[in-house]
Amino acid sequence: MDDLKNVEVPTFFICPISLELMKDPVTLPTGITYDRDSIEKWLYTKKNNTCPVTKQVLLDQDLTPNHTLRRLIQSWFTLNPLSGVERLPTPRLPISKSEILKLLKDLKHPNLRMKCLKRLKVIVLENETNKRSMEAVGAVDYLAYVLNDHNNTTSSSLAGEDSDVEGFELVTPVDEAISILFHMQMSQTGLQGLFIKTGDFVETLTRVMQRAGNYETRTYTVMLLKLMFEATESMHVTPLKPEFFKELVRILTDVISQKATKATLKLLINVCLSGRNRIRAAEAAAVPALIDILLDSTDKRISEMVLLALDQLCQCAEGRSELLKHGAGLAGVSKKIFRVSPVASERAVRIVHSVAKFSGNGGVVAEMLQIGAVGKLCLVLQVDCGSRMKERAMEILKMHARVWNNSSCIPRTLISSYPS
Numbered sequence: 001m002d003d004l005k006n007v008e009v010p011t012f013f014i015c016p017i018s019l020e021l022m023k024d025p026v027t028l029p030t031g032i033t034y035d036r037d038s039i040e041k042w043l044y045t046k047k048n049n050t051c052p053v054t055k056q057v058l059l060d061q062d063l064t065p066n067h068t069l070r071r072l073i074q075s076w077f078t079l080n081p082l083s084g085v086e087r088l089p090t091p092r093l094p095i096s097k098s099e100i101l102k103l104l105k106d107l108k109h110p111n112l113r114m115k116c117l118k119r120l121k122v123i124v125l126e127n128e129t130n131k132r133s134m135e136a137v138g139a140v141d142y143l144a145y146v147l148n149d150h151n152n153t154t155s156s157s158l159a160g161e162d163s164d165v166e167g168f169e170l171v172t173p174v175d176e177a178i179s180i181l182f183h184m185q186m187s188q189t190g191l192q193g194l195f196i197k198t199g200d201f202v203e204t205l206t207r208v209m210q211r212a213g214n215y216e217t218r219t220y221t222v223m224l225l226k227l228m229f230e231a232t233e234s235m236h237v238t239p240l241k242p243e244f245f246k247e248l249v250r251i252l253t254d255v256i257s258q259k260a261t262k263a264t265l266k267l268l269i270n271v272c273l274s275g276r277n278r279i280r281a282a283e284a285a286a287v288p289a290l291i292d293i294l295l296d297s298t299d300k301r302i303s304e305m306v307l308l309a310l311d312q313l314c315q316c317a318e319g320r321s322e323l324l325k326h327g328a329g330l331a332g333v334s335k336k337i338f339r340v341s342p343v344a345s346e347r348a349v350r351i352v353h354s355v356a357k358f359s360g361n362g363g364v365v366a367e368m369l370q371i372g373a374v375g376k377l378c379l380v381l382q383v384d385c386g387s388r389m390k391e392r393a394m395e396i397l398k399m400h401a402r403v404w405n406n407s408s409c410i411p412r413t414l415i416s417s418y419p420s
Contacts, residue, residue, distance in 0.1 A: 013073050016053050017042060024091035025070050026063040030054045033066050036091065036129075044128035044185070063129060065091075094129040097137050104142040113146065117176035124183050131183075135190050139180070146177040147204050174208060175217045182220040191231035202228075202244065209247040219260040222251055226267040239276040245284035252289045258302070261293070265305040272312040279318050287313055287322035291329050294336065303340045307333070307347035314354040323355065324364060330355065334373035337380070346389050349380060353392040356399060365403045374404055 015022045015035035022035040030051040034042075042048050043061055050057055070091075103120055106112045120139070123130045150173055184190075194201045205221050212218045251264045268286065272278045287310065294306045310333065313319030323329040330352070337348045352373055355364065368374055380393035397404070 010076065012069070013076065022069070022073060023089065025066040025073070027066045028058065028064075029060050029062065030056050030058070033069060036063065039063065040128040044132065061132065063094075094127060094133065095123055097133050100130075100134055100139070101137045104137065104139055107142050107146055113173050114176070117146070117173055117180065121176055121180050121183075124180050131185055134180075134184055135186055139184065140186070140190065140194065143177045143181050144201060144204065146173050147208060150174045170213060172213070174212070175214065178208060178212075178217050178220045178224070182224050186227075188231045191228050194228050195232060202240065206241065206244045206247055209251070210243065215254075215256045215260070218251060219256055219263070222248070222260055222267060223263040226263045226270070229267060229270045239274060240271060240280065242280050242284060244271075245277075245281045245286060248281075249284050249286050249289045252286075252293060258299070261302060262305065265302065265309055268309050269305065269312065272309065275316065278313055278316045282313050282316060282318035282322050285322070287319055287329070288326050291323070291326050291332055295328060295332050300340055300344075303336060304344045304347070307336060307340075307344050307351065311347045311350045311354070314351050317358070320355055320359045323351070324359060330364075330367060330373065331371040334368075334371060334376050337376045338383070342385065345380075346386060349377070349389050349392050352377070353396055356396045360400060362403070365400045368400075369404055369407055374407060 009021055012033075013021055015025075015038050016032065017034055017038035020035070022033070024036040025033045026036045026039060027033045028039070028051050030053070032051055032053045034052070039052075040063070042052055043058075049061075100120070100123065103116045103123075106116045120134070124134055186194075202225065205225055208221050209218055212221065248264050248268055251260055255261065268281060272281055290306050290310050290313075294303060294310075297303050297306070310319075310323065314323055323333070326332075333348050333351050337345045339345075352368070356368065374397070377393040377396055381390055381397075
């Protein structure tokens, strides 16, 4: 294509986005033609909903192949010997919606299910247009049917005729259905619809995590759940079942992968905006699992998310109790002050503040001094950090100044304010 720099290319052969010769021209409902790769990235990867040229909002994002223009471009190539290119590669056309729908309907037949799922997986991984087409024809409902159908069967029948072996792992229809759902990269509306159209889909995915035989399926499931709750924001932060939190904790303790850990932490943070969910997460042993990650992790973002999750859980008595039961709980949190990032430091101080204010009995206060948490709080007052962080540190120090008055790290002004 470098030879084309020396050739005058007709302007209507040029894609308005890439400003390069179009190889696979497609036309939007606005009548403007673009190269398929460029407009798919604009619409699906960058999540835009307008025509780049006209700025019109696209209620219909169907891409119609412009065969006439493609033939003109091909003829131009043939007649132009200076280009050094004899033919454009024939584009692989996206599969039609009717073909996708036929495969989805065949999922209802157990003897065809695995074959159809494998074909659908190839389709969804092929290009962005296929992803949108699958969502448009209601693939989610059919795939949810597969998940529920297999959730309602016995564990022994999952290894039956409709399963397959790849490498050394048994791959079931559930594994394939979850992979397809994740790779569909559904729109925000589609993700929101998972809560409405498919019944209790969170419970369905919880059962998938409980029964999944491989790490990849558990990873895709928790990442799909994360996307669902992010799309709905606070719409569906309702009390979730204890089993849901037990599975999240199991993923954290199994250390499946960094992707799975980050997705699980983000999901835990989102759902624990609800007070009842905080209690259930604490009862599912989320706090010790988080502390263990905090002690072992060297990843800045993971440490920040762990502290954010612990901050939320320590807003309930059950969470604070679990933190204090862990031998390295309070020490591990206070040690992160000024060691990770400003965000991590602020969250660590918030956790110490919650513990000192609501669970600060004699033993806890003594432990805070022994593990160096009091010295860290004094350091907060001396360095350049957020005003709210300084206020919390000052409040903790004043709160227990009588107990700590013999400590060399306590400022004299605090001791004089609260004489013994």
